[in-house]
Amino acid sequence: xxxxxxxxxxxxxxxxxxxxxxxxxxxAVAIVSATLVAAKVRRSPRLLLLGLAASVLFLxxxxxxxxxxxxxxxxxxAVYNNAGAVRFxxxxxxxxxxxxxxxxxxxxxxxxxVDGVWRxxxxxxxxxxxxxxRYRYGxxxxxxxxxxxxxxxPEFDYRDYLAQRGVASLIDYxxxxxxxxxxxxxxxxxLFDARRELSGAxxxxxxxxQAALAQGILLGQRSAIPAGLTADMNATGTSHLVxxxxxxxxxxxxxxxxxxxxxxxxxxxxxxxxxxxxxxxALSGASPSVVRAAIMGGLFVVATMLGRPSSAxxxxxxxxxxxxxxxxxVVRDVSFQLSFSSILxxxxxxxxxxxxxxxxxxxxxxxxxxxxxxxxxSSAVTLGATAATMxxxxxxxxxxxxxxxxxxxxxxxSFALILFSSALTAVLGAVWTPLATxxxxxxxxxxxYLIEAARLFSDVPLASLRIDGFGAGHAAIAYAAIGxxxxxxxxxAPPDYAGARLVPLAAAPGWYGSPAYGSERVAPLRIxxxxxxxxxxxxxxxxxxxxxxxxxxxxxxSVTILDVGQGDAILVETPDGHRALIDGGPDGRALxxxxxxxxxxxxxxxxxVALTHPxxxxxxxxxxxxxxxDVRSVIASPEHGDSALYDEWxxxxxxxxxxxxxxxxxEAIDLGDGAVLRVLGPRPAALASxxxxxxxxxxxLEWRGVSFLLTGDMEAAAETALVASGExxxxxxxxxxxxxxxxxxxxxxxxxVRPELAVVSVGANNTFGHPSPVVLDRLRGVPVLxxxxxxxxxxxxxxTRLWVHTER
Numbered sequence: 001x002x003x004x005x006x007x008x009x010x011x012x013x014x015x016x017x018x019x020x021x022x023x024x025x026x027x028a029v030a031i032v033s034a035t036l037v038a039a040k041v042r043r044s045p046r047l048l049l050l051g052l053a054a055s056v057l058f059l060x061x062x063x064x065x066x067x068x069x070x071x072x073x074x075x076x077x078a079v080y081n082n083a084g085a086v087r088f089x090x091x092x093x094x095x096x097x098x099x100x101x102x103x104x105x106x107x108x109x110x111x112x113x114v115d116g117v118w119r120x121x122x123x124x125x126x127x128x129x130x131x132x133x134r135y136r137y138g139x140x141x142x143x144x145x146x147x148x149x150x151x152x153x154p155e156f157d158y159r160d161y162l163a164q165r166g167v168a169s170l171i172d173y174x175x176x177x178x179x180x181x182x183x184x185x186x187x188x189x190x191l192f193d194a195r196r197e198l199s200g201a202x203x204x205x206x207x208x209x210q211a212a213l214a215q216g217i218l219l220g221q222r223s224a225i226p227a228g229l230t231a232d233m234n235a236t237g238t239s240h241l242v243x244x245x246x247x248x249x250x251x252x253x254x255x256x257x258x259x260x261x262x263x264x265x266x267x268x269x270x271x272x273x274x275x276x277x278x279x280x281x282a283l284s285g286a287s288p289s290v291v292r293a294a295i296m297g298g299l300f301v302v303a304t305m306l307g308r309p310s311s312a313x314x315x316x317x318x319x320x321x322x323x324x325x326x327x328x329x330v331v332r333d334v335s336f337q338l339s340f341s342s343i344l345x346x347x348x349x350x351x352x353x354x355x356x357x358x359x360x361x362x363x364x365x366x367x368x369x370x371x372x373x374x375x376x377x378s379s380a381v382t383l384g385a386t387a388a389t390m391x392x393x394x395x396x397x398x399x400x401x402x403x404x405x406x407x408x409x410x411x412x413x414s415f416a417l418i419l420f421s422s423a424l425t426a427v428l429g430a431v432w433t434p435l436a437t438x439x440x441x442x443x444x445x446x447x448x449y450l451i452e453a454a455r456l457f458s459d460v461p462l463a464s465l466r467i468d469g470f471g472a473g474h475a476a477i478a479y480a481a482i483g484x485x486x487x488x489x490x491x492x493a494p495p496d497y498a499g500a501r502l503v504p505l506a507a508a509p510g511w512y513g514s515p516a517y518g519s520e521r522v523a524p525l526r527i528x529x530x531x532x533x534x535x536x537x538x539x540x541x542x543x544x545x546x547x548x549x550x551x552x553x554x555x556x557x558s559v560t561i562l563d564v565g566q567g568d569a570i571l572v573e574t575p576d577g578h579r580a581l582i583d584g585g586p587d588g589r590a591l592x593x594x595x596x597x598x599x600x601x602x603x604x605x606x607x608x609v610a611l612t613h614p615x616x617x618x619x620x621x622x623x624x625x626x627x628x629x630d631v632r633s634v635i636a637s638p639e640h641g642d643s644a645l646y647d648e649w650x651x652x653x654x655x656x657x658x659x660x661x662x663x664x665x666x667e668a669i670d671l672g673d674g675a676v677l678r679v680l681g682p683r684p685a686a687l688a689s690x691x692x693x694x695x696x697x698x699x700x701l702e703w704r705g706v707s708f709l710l711t712g713d714m715e716a717a718a719e720t721a722l723v724a725s726g727e728x729x730x731x732x733x734x735x736x737x738x739x740x741x742x743x744x745x746x747x748x749x750x751x752x753v754r755p756e757l758a759v760v761s762v763g764a765n766n767t768f769g770h771p772s773p774v775v776l777d778r779l780r781g782v783p784v785l786x787x788x789x790x791x792x793x794x795x796x797x798x799x800t801r802l803w804v805h806t807e808r
Contacts, residue, residue: 145174237404345388704799740771
């Protein structure tokens with residue numbers, strides 16, 4: 001326990017310095033005084049040495065924290081925050097995060113231009129830029145823009161949050177150009193390349209949000225997880241499954257040792273497990289929770305190799321001390337706090353809960369074995385971790401989840417299968433895409449099960465409660481109560497207790513006995529068959545659920561207006577299976593998520609992609625469509641864009657050697673089984689217009705007695721040209737041009753089309769006021785559906801009648 005006391009003294013000094021640095025010296029004096037008195041009373045030189053060592057560590061921790069403080073006057077490039085335009089050169093110091101229409105890029109400044117002269121500089125900058133060009137770690141950029149100080153508010157101190165990560169400046173959408181590549185650490189470049197390959201393999205094998213969830217669990221890339229799924233997991237207390245922690249590290253090491261022990265021996269397998277832990281930590285981004293988990297897992301594996309399994313207390317204390325010594329500010333990091341509180345709950349609460357649950361089952365004459373034991377273990381793990389983290393969640397986020405224990409009971413069994421199948425899918429897919437298909441099915445089923453479980457329990461009334469006014473004092477009282485419960489568990493074990501129960505491998509941060517009962521016994525490297533069977537049953541149930549609910553078109557033609565925000569994206573599926581995607585909306589991830597809902601995840605075929613015109617709200621999403629779908633051919637408007645997005649779109653088409661053409665006016669494109677896509681525009685008079693929207697590709701989908709007029713963003717001049725041409729513009733369904741803008745859908749045009757149904761693809765709460773009330777008034781008497789109100793809209797027809805399905 002000596003190491004625990006010394007590590008505890010260091011941690012206490014760090015925490016006290018973070019709370020109030022002025023208290024460190026008085027407390028250090030008090031500790032020394034108390035040590036001298038205790039050592040004299042007990043006549044113990046050892047106690048004196050231990051107390052003095054603890055005092056030195058306590059004081060050293062306080063000094064270390066003060067030396068690492070980031071709230072002093074600005075230094076380096078931060079001196080130029082809020083001072084107007086600057087020019088500097090900086091290294092892309094991490095893999096950029098793509099979020100919707102933007103990418104967030106971490107920069108390490110190397111030089112800044114002052115009075116026309118380049119001077120050495122330093123500092124971290126977070127840049128927000130458009131999604132193209134895509135930057136990579138090691139790129140050297142020359143940037144012109146205005147630096148800003150990160151905001152700070154009582155609700156969330158974003159400045160402090162970024163400062164802990166070495167960032168003191170923000171810059172939004174600057175002018176940036178790449179002046180050099182591969183300027184970073186060569187080892188890190190290899191690492192980031194590997195992460196990119198594995199992440200890309202998951203995207204190729206899985207739809208959304210399953211791919212994003214697998215990336216989060218396997219690689220720690222959580223930025224792509226949709227906000228709705230994040231909210232569901234937060235409400236149900238299952239978000240810890242995505243935060244890489246000891247659970248993930250435990251499984252990685254467990255799989256390695258269990259798989260290799262019979263071949264090369266347990267100790268050599270443990271050495272390989274150490275390498276696997278280090279590699280996994282690096283691949284997953286080395287966040288504080290991952291590093292903590294790696295330190296604990298590594299300590300235990302080393303102890304196992306030496307034949308002296310360490311106690312959980314020592315592992316936890318040393319891991320915390322090592323991390324705070326390296327980066328003292330991590331003590332203020334919420335993920336760090338949640339990580340350690342979760343581990344403490346698993347170690348000190350879970351065994352007692354499990355033992356009392358077993359006693360309860362025996363009292364009910366139910367043997368705590370097999371399936372019952374698996375359920376009991378899962379429940380105890382969930383309750384222990386949930387109870388230990390609940391005060392922190394209430395303190396930092398102002399909420400608590402009431403359904404977390406039950407939701408985790410259903411969700412946790414899928415975790416091991418998600419981790420294993422996602423890893424196999426990523427590795428095999430990086431080698432050759434078809435190899436990822438078999439494990440991809442298991443990864444899809446297990447991630448889908450977890451997603452649906454989170455959605456189901458988040459819909460339970462009062463699943464998550466808002467708690468206002470919960471402060472640090474309340475949290476301290478709560479933890480005092482939790483500590484008392486843990487002490488009672490340790491002091492008063494049930495009468496029939498025989499040996500320490502172990503936290504299960506499938507959910508524990510390490511393979512150690514509970515120090516609450518004084519056990520040092522190493523748990524066997526196994527996962528209960530019944531526990532694994534729960535995961536298998538979850539996957540089977542998901543496959544059956546998908547087969548039962550998969551949409552069947554029954555020989556109908558289907559047109560789906562996808563809810564992609566303020567933009568257009570329309571999916572056409574013909575009775576004989578041909579697919580056409582017209583436009584891609586403004587956000588690639590939103591498009592892929594919608595396509596994932598509409599199409600089977602194992603069939604990534606798009607026979608035709610059409611771009612009506614090269615503006616961002618139509619072309620941006622198509623970049624992701626080219627990456628993640630098998631696009632057979634492309635048609636587009638003769639209008640060529642001059643944006644980086646459009647250039648990237650054309651470059652990717654050329655790189656992938658996809659047939660591309662600009663269809664002729666009045667051309668009829670055969671989609672099979674009598675379905676025809678006719679090209680009605682742009683007309684020569686429209687192309688002569690100064691308005692780029694009038695150059696939109698106008699398509700009319702016809703099948704039997706039903707037709708759909710898809711108008712892009714054409715405005716009044718193009719509408720007039722189309723009507724004047726004498727072309728038959730009548731249509732059963734009209735997709736309103738330009739998201740319902742007042743400059744489109746003129747009375748003359750409506751008279752020519754005479755639609756029975758109108759559909760508007762428009763973003764909720766958009767700043768343009770779309771759809772215009774004037775246009776809606778023109779459509780009086782015609783039913784109107786809107787993606788901002790109705791979500792994704794699917795219209796099916798047998799050639800005579802229409803069936804309309806809306807998301808909302």
